[in-house]
Amino acid sequence: MTSPHARARVVCRAVPVALVSGANRGIGRETARQLAGLGYDVIVAARDEAKAREAAQAVGGRPLQLDVSDPASIERAAGAVRDDPGALDVLVNNAGIGSDFGVAGAEPDFDAIQAALDTNFFGAYRLTIALLPLLRESEHARVVNVSSGMGGVAEMGGWSPGYRISKAALNAMTRILSTELEDAGVKVNSACPGFVKTDMGGQFGAEKPVEEGAAGIVWLATLPDDGPTGGFFRDGKPVAF
Numbered sequence: 001m002t003s004p005h006a007r008a009r010v011v012c013r014a015v016p017v018a019l020v021s022g023a024n025r026g027i028g029r030e031t032a033r034q035l036a037g038l039g040y041d042v043i044v045a046a047r048d049e050a051k052a053r054e055a056a057q058a059v060g061g062r063p064l065q066l067d068v069s070d071p072a073s074i075e076r077a078a079g080a081v082r083d084d085p086g087a088l089d090v091l092v093n094n095a096g097i098g099s100d101f102g103v104a105g106a107e108p109d110f111d112a113i114q115a116a117l118d119t120n121f122f123g124a125y126r127l128t129i130a131l132l133p134l135l136r137e138s139e140h141a142r143v144v145n146v147s148s149g150m151g152g153v154a155e156m157g158g159w160s161p162g163y164r165i166s167k168a169a170l171n172a173m174t175r176i177l178s179t180e181l182e183d184a185g186v187k188v189n190s191a192c193p194g195f196v197k198t199d200m201g202g203q204f205g206a207e208k209p210v211e212e213g214a215a216g217i218v219w220l221a222t223l224p225d226d227g228p229t230g231g232f233f234r235d236g237k238p239v240a241f
């Protein structure tokens, strides 16, 4: 239940607050930049403190040290957000790694699969739960899980088992939390940015500009109250889970 104090904070706050994980480079940085341009108070989270500071200054946000694979770092970061700005309207779970691209599922590297799960799934899940009390206080809370078409089970192919399984698990988290939080007005969706020219996608020849990859994430982060929840979208269009 929202405390009267918290409710007063919601009513008084003019600027919505967004947190983007892994925001020092790539799609996360561009998502933070676009949200800041829309007037959000953007928390630019990165595991390297100096990189968080540099990116925050560049995009017009505030820095936060956050390693999503470290539960203690998540707790510290959530505590810092509770202290200042003491509110959160948008969470973009963007931080991600590809630890076993091209590795055969029939010849798995279980350490690499564990690493993918620790960052891409447990990191996003733990961070969402740590920040959920603040999100529940928002009147328009939005969670965007940056997933991948490679995590869609319906059309899943072979290779890269850790990456695929971690994103499939993230998509399951989207479905579970969107269902449970619907009545609270917290919208939870998965986004596939497409094949984007970042450090991750560029090594495989991706050409989609980062601005376009981030735009579909920003759309989900800024959905109106009658927008979808529990969906999986690329460029604003549904993708098979």
Ligand SMILES: NC(=O)c1ccc[n+]([C@@H]2O[C@H](COP(=O)([O-])OP(=O)(O)OC[C@H]3O[C@@H](n4cnc5c(N)ncnc54)[C@H](OP(=O)(O)O)[C@@H]3O)[C@@H](O)[C@H]2O)c1
Pocket: 021, 022, 023, 024, 025, 026, 027, 028, 046, 047, 048, 066, 067, 068, 069, 070, 093, 094, 095, 096, 097, 119, 123, 146, 147, 148, 149, 192, 193, 194, 195, 196, 197, 198, 199, 200, 201, 202, 206
């Ligand atoms: N690019 C594509 O084609 C594509 C396609 C589908 C989905 N995606 C997804 O989009 C998201 C962003 O990808 P990208 O292309 O921008 O990749 P990227 O350029 O490799 O950037 C990844 C970001 O995640 C951060 N990160 C990794 N592990 C972290 C951790 N433990 N804690 C905090 N931050 C961490 C990195 O920080 P450091 O600088 O410290 O490493 C970096 O900021 C990922 O979730 C990825 O799976 C990308």
